[in-house]
Amino acid sequence: MTSTPLVRAFSGVQPTGRLHLGNYLGAIKPWVEHQHARENLFCVVDLHALTVPEAIKSDELKARSRNVAAAFLAAGIDPSVSSLFIQSHVREHTELTWVLNCVTPLGWLERMTQFKSKSEGRETVGTGLLDYPVLMAADILLYDSQVVPVGEDQKQHIELARDVAVRFNHMFGETFVVPQPSIPLSGARVMGFDEPTVKMSKSIAESRPHHAVHLDDAPEKIRKSIMKSVTDAGCDYDPATASPGVVNLMHVLSAVSGEGIPSISNRYTGKGYGYLKQEVAEAVTAELAPVQDKYRRLLDEAGYLDQVLAQSTAKVRTLAEATMTRVRHAVGIG
Ligand code: AQP
Numbered sequence: 001m002t003s004t005p006l007v008r009a010f011s012g013v014q015p016t017g018r019l020h021l022g023n024y025l026g027a028i029k030p031w032v033e034h035q036h037a038r039e040n041l042f043c044v045v046d047l048h049a050l051t052v053p054e055a056i057k058s059d060e061l062k063a064r065s066r067n068v069a070a071a072f073l074a075a076g077i078d079p080s081v082s083s084l085f086i087q088s089h090v091r092e093h094t095e096l097t098w099v100l101n102c103v104t105p106l107g108w109l110e111r112m113t114q115f116k117s118k119s120e121g122r123e124t125v126g127t128g129l130l131d132y133p134v135l136m137a138a139d140i141l142l143y144d145s146q147v148v149p150v151g152e153d154q155k156q157h158i159e160l161a162r163d164v165a166v167r168f169n170h171m172f173g174e175t176f177v178v179p180q181p182s183i184p185l186s187g188a189r190v191m192g193f194d195e196p197t198v199k200m201s202k203s204i205a206e207s208r209p210h211h212a213v214h215l216d217d218a219p220e221k222i223r224k225s226i227m228k229s230v231t232d233a234g235c236d237y238d239p240a241t242a243s244p245g246v247v248n249l250m251h252v253l254s255a256v257s258g259e260g261i262p263s264i265s266n267r268y269t270g271k272g273y274g275y276l277k278q279e280v281a282e283a284v285t286a287e288l289a290p291v292q293d294k295y296r297r298l299l300d301e302a303g304y305l306d307q308v309l310a311q312s313t314a315k316v317r318t319l320a321e322a323t324m325t326r327v328r329h330a331v332g333i334g
Pocket of ligand 1 (some may be wrong): 012013015016017021022023024025026027035087135149151153154187190191199200202203204279317
């Protein structure tokens with residue numbers, strides 16, 4: 001009897017700062033939930049972190065990459081079914097990026113909303129920031145990934161990866177698998193607790209203490225940030241009309257507990273927002289407690305983490321080398 005091969009999924013997180021609840025609910029938690037139904041490659045994308053060089057102190061980047069890898073394991077990534085590695089340890093990511101750069105029209109990159117928002121107000125912008133989506137396309141296409149689980153903010157980049165794959169295949173013959181995004185229903189866009197009209201973000205959280213809940217925050221800090229979260233003066237839980245802060249809290253609760261938004265909205269109708277905040281704070285604290293415990297243990301006994309990273313890197317390198325052999329042959333290099 002032959003078994004159907006599992007769908008291969010690739011996803012990554014940048015080591016640009018401490019991971020927050022948005023990274024956890026939008027990306028890591030859904031990865032963990034689906035990992036036994038897929039073949040998974042989880043990557044700490046440190047080359048992406050270099051696109052904002054001033055945010056990175058070189059002595060910190062290595063440590064941050066390890067911390068993100070430890071957070072993946074702590075959140076439940078199982079290395080017996082998932083590969084966990086650091087992007088810069090597999091050189092083919094940069095080689096494929098160059099090849100893809102040469103087939104990607106500049107206009108496609110200039111249209112990316114993340115490039116526009118991250119370059120806004122800056123005097124100079126590194127070419128790497130513009131090229132970020134091509135590096136991301138290379139990450140995905142290098143492993144013949146069929147599915148890319150991400151938060152909603154990355155949807156446009158996945159569409160670009162698809163377009164690049166189709167264009168390359170058209171120019172040089174069938175070489176790449178065309179990937180699909182996989183976006184969770186709840187938690188796909190967690191908003192800042194201090195400003196619920198902007199996406200919760202690592203870089204904003206660096207300078208605003210109650211913007212985010214970090215995965216390694218103490219329980220008192222988690223409660224404080226959620227209890228202080230911005231709502232409004234009314235009492236509206238209808239997801240169609242409620243203020244962004246209330247909708248955000250309901251989505252966070254739904255993503256953590258699995259309860260649907262209509263049910264949460266019904267339960268709270270007629271009650272003050274303080275009750276909802278209280279429940280969200282308790283649910284998030286309880287959800288993160290075992291993750292935090294395991295995270296501390298993993299960083300204390302680093303040998304296990306190094307072993308997982310080394311084994312995974314060796315495994316994924318084989319896949320990357322096979323793809324690059326095809327690509328070099330298709331374009332006539334190497
Ligand atoms: N607020 C969010 N809600 C839901 N999902 C989110 N993700 C990020 N923010 C949210 C998802 O987390 C994964 C990893 O993201 P990333 O670190 O690679 O890049 P990012 O989206 O740029 O994350 P940040 O936190 O906003 O970092 P900075 O401030 O450094 O740019 C992705 O799947 C993303 O969708």
